[in-house]
Amino acid sequence: MVSFLYPIKKLLKKGLGSRRPAGDGGKPPAPLSRSLDDTLRTVKNALGGSADLVIRRFAIMMNRRPHPAAIVYIDGLADPKELLESLLADSGDMQEILQSAEDVEPVQLIRQYLLKIGQINGVSDLSTLYHAILSGDTCILLNGASEAIAAGTGAAKDRNISEPASQAVLRGPREGFAETLRTNTALVRRKIKNPNLWMETRRIGEVTKTDVAIMYIKGIANDKTVNEVRMRLDRIRIDSILESGYIEELIQDETYTPFPTIFNTERPDAVAGGLLEGRIAILVDGTPFVLVVPALFTHFLQTPEDYYQRADISSLLRILRYVCLFIALFGPAAYIAVTTFHQEMIPTPLLLSVIAAREGIPFPAFVEALLMEITFEILREAGVRMPRTVGQAVSIVGALVIGQSAVEAGLVGPAMVIVVSITAISNFVIPSYNMGISIRMIRFPFMILAASFGLYGILVGAIVMVLHLCSLRSFGVPYMAPFAPFIVEDQKDNIFRFPRWAMLTRPRYSSDGNLVREKDRPPRKPAP
């Protein structure tokens, strides 16, 4: 109640003052000190004397005098073996080069000499130095030099490429993204070997400084959307990005909707397919889940496998998914509505058995449904969190046993158990997990509406839901395209999936200009 009246009280007290925007402070980068000892001490203190910070001092002979130098790296993140070899073991060659050139900065010489390392950057301020060390680079510091060298030696051990646990297919590549950004971008590049596949990186998160990459195909992706993505990513002010879910929440169009407007996937082929349609992929270091943007309602009911199997099978399976969507959404609500308000709709023999079954049940249909649904949600959630060995047994047997016992105890009717089970299984047919969660959530208000107003209530609820869906946009694209506004050309990949020879154009909304997939030779219908 207090927060309800709060803005009114505030306004009456203060009058028409506008809210002040949050302040933003920028700090100029601190330069490196020329003294080696100073820099080393600063770095050690900044990292709090961490035990994994390795500082190896050595000397470089220049002009027949030893110059102090040091390499700094973090053990476990960096693998400086090759760097050490080229610096310390071949010091004979290096000394020759250093002695012959007298005017050139020794730092530049070392940079050019260290041919064994691929990525070499100059570092001139402290924050970049810290970031380099913490990213797995080995830094070479020279006494008296204004610059340090960061040599890329990151060798974080990564997971093997294996099939993603959450999105399995029967036919198609069994590859899934891993946790390192480089591995993931490489996986995408392997699918699209085109120079137009462009990539940009950003560092997001004040404390975690996570690397985030955008990938898109220049010429196919809509430039306006790419700019929008860049703008939204640059707008993020948060201290940590641990998973792509953080980014998803921060850049999505609307927060007050249960429906997802950003698609995520663990599969490189799904990402590649999206890129070819003109969408944009956002990869986040540290997580295998890649975001694909813009995402429409139909995308959440599509799997990459639809494109690998035959057109007729895929179309039927897609129709099945839509049917399951309806069952998952309206199943319990329809059961409640029909048994409470519209009993005349049930065929008489079935009606007799339903009524007989419900005879001893103390609760009205709504409470019965609610009980069973909540029990199912508990079981499902428990099944996810339990240790792998115990999980399977408990969830399946638990569901059956609890269901059976509840029926025999007379708490719920057997018809209710059937309805709830079919609903739950239909929910899993929805390929995208975040859409599945949304449907799970929305099912409950429909149950309440069904219990109070019957089929009329469900209809009003459906209208409200459709109105809401039609008002959503994903990065400027209407969420329900190509259903509404109805785009005739895009129907080939909507509910049905037309055969390969008919898939000639890219979706009108995602891509810009480059609509035709194959310009010169339209594929011929297969002739006998």
Place this chain on the structure above:
Amino acid sequence: MVWIVLAAAACVVRFEYVRLYRRKQFKDLSISACLLGFAATLFILRSAHVPIPDPLDWIGAVYKPASKFILSALS
């Protein structure tokens, strides 16, 4: 019914009118407030079982003669 309507009116004041006030759209605010007050009064009157006049009666009174004339010509 009255209570639901009054609760809805309170929500309108809290969400919509505060926003209008901040944006200094006083004309919109006053028109809306008049209508809201009128509607709330109607509901309060009805809950006190005061008979509310029926617009269809007025329209009927206006059009009855014309209607009689034309319909008798047609049947």
Place this chain on the structure above:
Amino acid sequence: MIEKGKINARQFSILTLLFSLGSAILIVPSALTAAAMQDGWISAIVGVAAGIPLLAFYNALGSRHPDLTLIEYTERLLGKWVGKIVGLLFFSFFLLLSALVLRNVGDFITTIVMPETPIESVHFILLIAIAMGVGLGLEVIARSAEIFLPWVLMLLFFLIVFLFPQIEMDRIQPVFESGVKTIVRGSLSVISIPYLELVVFLMIYPYVGKPDRRGAAMIKGALIGGTVLVLITMLCVFVLGWDFTSRHTFPSYTLAKKIQVGEFLQRIEVLVAIIWFLTIFFKLVLCFYASLLGLAQLLKMNSYRPLIVPCAMIVLMVSIVVYPNIVYFRIFASEIWPFYALTTGFLLPLLVWAASLISSTGDTASKSRPPA
């Protein structure tokens, strides 16, 4: 311009179709057969035929001012005071129409589907959906219409197909027994519901893309809607007989009750009620939207959003008060409504059109037509 949305011609014809089906499909067959007995379907055809020129007139009026809504150019053409009064008349027509349509839904639900539910709560939750629709804007309403259209068409198709076995051609005999006068009298109900009410679409005209496609889209939608009306009336006469049809308040629902496929697909009339319900929803949301937009333009407001809840409450109250019982409604709908709708739907726009011709401030978009 208070509304920033834009809809395309296809969405416009879908909206017209759903609007014309609206409450008409529920109550018109009864009025038709009450007036013209078994020739009700002929009355329906006459009504539809009369409706098309009416729509052409609306198109002519709308094209003279392609960027303004009805109330906007009424005020501009007829001057400040007369224009505002006529505008208020239009606004009250739209608002009253919204209340009547809402009451239709309420009557239907409480009579047929759920007799024990108080009518105010039925109205209330529908108004929540309406308020949400209007608050989200015209584009969202049009897109939802596109999504719901297949369902409406599919259910209509099932209704017609499943009733085929029950048609008895004799029920239509003797044809033309009632005579021309009675047929014309019956057609009044079709003209007034829904064709004269289509003046509401003159409020949406400026937001439909490509001005030259608007008229064709509107006529297309209304024609299809009219055809469905004629078909349903014919089915009512064929399957139920004219006397039953004239006696029931909602004869199309009784039609649906007759569906029987084998032993198991019976008494599914509640599913068919979905058609009526969805079409009435769109009619109601468009009427309410037109009234809010009109009031906001009359009073020169920045946006119609602050008006949504107060006007919804007023509509709720009016819909409860507006008639005490169904008999009052039937008398009103057959004897008084056609004339009230004629005034606001035809005579007043005629006045506006005449003023537009006289002052020839008609927009130069119509300069392709030679001056009369």
